[in-house]
Amino acid sequence: MIRRHSHAYVPAWKSVIGLFAVLWMIFMGSAYPAALASSTQGEDIWTNFSTADGLASNSILALEADGNGYLWAGTNHGLSVLAPEGTWLTLPVLGDSFVRDIVPDPSDSHRHWIATYDGGVLLDDHGSPLDPRDDRWVTFQKRDGSADNHVWTVAAKGNLVWFGHEYIDADGDEHGFGISVLDLHGTPFDKSDDSWRVYTTANSGLSHNVVRDIVVDNRGVVWIATQSGLDAYSNGTWVVFYSSDGLASNDVTDLHVAGNLLWIGTRGGVSVLDYKGTLQNKIDDRWATYTQYNSGLVDDDVSSVSVDQVGRVWVGTDRKSMSGETGSGVSVLDPKGTPFDSSDDVWITFGTSDGLVHDAVRAVLSDGSNVVWFGTKEGLSRLQYGGSLYNKADDKWTSYTYNERIASNSVYAVSVAGTRAMWIGTDHGLNLLQYNGTPSIKSDDRWTTYTEDNGLASNDVLALAVDGSGRVWIGTTSGLTILDTRGTPAYKGDDISITYDSSSGLVNDQVNDIVIDNSGRAWIACGDYFGGGLQVLDTGSSLTYRGDDRWSTFTPLNSGMPDPYVTSIAMGGHNDVWIGTHGGAARLNYAGTPFDRSDDTWRVFNMQNSGLAFNTVRGIAMDHAGNAWFGLAIGGLSARSSGGDWVTFTRSDGLAYNSVYSILVDWSGRLWIGTDGGVSILDYHGTLRDKGDDVWKNYGDDILLSEHVRSVAAGAGDTIWIGTLGGGASVYSPLGGERLYLPVVEELGW
Secondary structure: OOOOOOOOOOOOOOOHHHHHHHHHHHHHOOOOOOOOEEEEEOOEEEEEEOHHHOOOOOOEEEEEEOOOOOEEEEEOOEEEEEOOOOOEEEOHHHOOOOEEEEEEEOOEEEEEEEEEOOEEEEEEOOOOOOOHHHOEEEEEOHHHOOOOOOEEEEEEEOOEEEEEEEEEOOOOOEEEEEEEEEEOOOOOOOHHHOEEEEEOOOOOOOOOOOEEEEEEOOOOOEEEEEOOEEEEEEOOEEEEEOOOOOOOOOOEEEEEEEOOEEEEEEOOEEEEEEOOOOOOOOOOOEEEEEOOOOOOOOOOOEEEEEEOOOOOEEEEEOEEEOOEEEOOOEEEEEOOOOOOOHHHOEEEEEOOOOOOOOOOEEEEEEOOOOEEEEEEOOEEEEEEOOOOOOOOOOOEOOEOOHHHOOOOOEEEEEEEOOOOEEEEEEOOEEEEEEOOOOOOOOOOOEEEEEOHHHOOOOOOEEEEEEOOOOOEEEEEOOEEEEEEOOOOOOOOOOOEEEEEOOOOOOOOOOEEEEEEOOOOOEEEEEEEOOEEEEEEEEOOOOOOOOOOOEEEEEOOOOOOOOOOOEEEEEEOOOOEEEEEEOOEEEEEEOOOOOOOHHHOEEEEEOOOOOOOOOOOEEEEEEOOOOOEEEEEOOOOEEEEOOOOOEEEEOOOOOOOOOOEEEEEEOOOOOEEEEEEOEEEEEEOOOOOOOHHHOEEEEEOOOOOOOOOEEEEEEOHHHOEEEEEOOOOEEEEOOOOOEOOEEOEEOOOOO
16 A cells, blocks of 8 residues: 655685685675565565574564674564575574564674573674674673663663663563663673663653663764653763653654654654754754654554665554554655655555565664565565666666677676777676677677687786777786787787786786776786785887886885785876775875886875775775775775865665775766665765765666676766676666666676
C-alpha cells in the first residue's frame, strides 16, 4: 500500500599473501545476496530471510550493519551474522541468549557491544565474524557492578558504556532496573580497573526504571527513552521532556540522532526535537510531532525509527496486546529538508502486501544506500527500492562478451584512443575497440588485439595511458611497453614498440598506474607487497634509441615517500605530484627538476598526522579548485582542500559504499567515485566543508551489471566509462542516455 501526502593485481607466483589480501578485499565489499524468498513491486525488490536460510530465530529484535559489509541480527535465540557473500552464522559465544541491541564500538570497527538477557557483551571479531575461533569477548553482569543482568539497550562513547535495563516477563509485563554506566579506563577486556555507577529513579533524575533505548548525540548529551518520558543527561545534569513539552507520548520506544535533530519513536507517534544546544533551556526548543491523524503515519504504535542518507525517516510499527503482537508495517517520511514544516511532506507505507514478511516491525536499519532492513516478528526483510530522485527509466544498455572479439572477460584498464575508440587492457592482451561514435550499435564495431606476439611485455595488462603523440603506454605484470601505432592502430605492419622491465630501468616489474605530464614525461607507479616505487621516464628524441632516456626513481630509501607499494598517481599544479600508497598519501614537489632529487620537497599524509581516514589509498584525483581527493580501502572518501582543511565522506553522507577504488573529476567538476556498492556522483557545489548543499547520485546493481566498481575513466564526447568486477563496464553518455556493458573490468590500486 502506498499513501502520499501533498589497481592491485598480484600474480599468484609472487605472493600468497597478496592473493589473500585481494580475496579478502573482494569478500569484504561484496553485495548482500539475492534471496531465497523475494518479491518485486514495481522497482522495489523485497528479500526475506528465516531460520531456513540460517537465522538463529525468526523473531528479530535488533539490527546493525558494520563498516565491513556484515549484517548483525539479534534474535530471541542468539546473534546471527550475514556475510557479504550470503553466508549466515549464529555466533556460539552468545548461545541461546535473548539479544535486544547491537551497536558498534566507536574506537574499533571490529568490536560490537551487545545487549542480552545475560548481561552486556563486548565482542571483538578481529574483522572475521564468520570465524569465531579468533573471537575475543567479555561479559559484564550484576556481579561485576551492573544493576541487573537483563540488558535491553547499550550505548558507547569514549571509555563509557551505558547499559539500559528492562525485562519483559511471560505475561508481557515490563520490569526496569535503571541504567548502569561502566568506565572501562581504556582496557575493555581487563575488568580489574573498571568502575561502575548505577542510576535509578531513587538516586537520580531518571524518570522511569524501564529503559528502552540510549543514544549519545554529537554534543555528548546522553538521551534515554523510558516508559515515562524522554530523559537527557549531560555533565551531571538531568533534564526530562514530556508530552507537555512537545513529545508525542511519554511512552518512548526508540531514538535516532541525525545531525542536530533527535527523532523519537513513542506509543503515540513520532516526534523530532531540535534543542538548539541548550539542554536546560526549553524555551528555544523546536518540536514537530507526526501521528496517524495529522500525517501519513500508518500507526501511532512506533517501535523503531531510522533516518537514511538523504534524510528520509523510516518508522516501524509494532503493537503488543493481550491478544498478541501485531503491527501496521513501515511508514516512510520524506520531510524535504523541512521537518518542522509539514506542508511539503511525502509519506509512503509498506506492508505485507508489498513484500514485508510481517507487519510487526521491531527494528529498522538503513544501510546508507538504497537498501533498508526490517526485523520483524516472523523474519528479516530486505528492501532494495527504486525510484530515486533521478530518473533511470530512459537508460539504454548494450553488452559485449568474449565471443565478440574482446581478448578476455577480465579487463583491468581502459583508456581513450581518439574520438571514436577505446583501448582495453585484459589479462589476455590489449584490445582496441573502434566503435565509430556509436557505442550502443555493434554492427560498425572494429576490434584489434595485441599480445606478447606483437611486442607486449606481458598479456596481463594492468594500466594504460596515451601520450600527446598518440603512443600507448601499457603497464603489465612483467614490465612497461610503449606502443607507437604510427597513426594506423588497426594495421600492425608499421608498429614500433619498446619494453622496459626491472633489468632495464623499472624498480619493479608490476606497473599499477601511469600518468603523462604536460611535458610528455611518464610518471609510473610500480610495486607489489615486496617493493616498488615512483618513477619518471623521459624517452628522449627517439622511442627506439635508449641512449638519451632519462630516469628518476623514488623509494622510501632515497626520498620522503611513505611506502614502496605505489598504487595511484595524480598531477597537481606548481610541480606537484600526488601518490597513493599502502602507507598513506604523499605530495612531491620536484621544483621543476624531476631528475634532480636534491631540491625535492615531500609531505606525507596519514591517519596519524592528518585528516586522512585510512592509510591504504587506492585512488587520487585533483579537482578544478585544487582539492585533492583520496579513495580509501576502508573509510570512504577523504578530501584535502587547497587550504589544508580535511573532510571525509562516507555512506552516511550519501556515498554508495565506504570501500573506494577510483575517482574521476568530470568536465563539470563533479566527482565520479567507484566503490564496492556502485558508482557515486557528487556535486559539492564548490563548498567542500559545507555538506548541506551536496547533491549525490548513486548507480548500483539496479543499473550496473555489478555494483563492485573498480575503475572510472573519461572517454570522448563527455562519456564516462565505468568498469566493474564481475559485471562488465558501462558507458554513460549525457547525450541520448546511451549505456554500454563490456566484460569484467578491474582497476589496480589497492
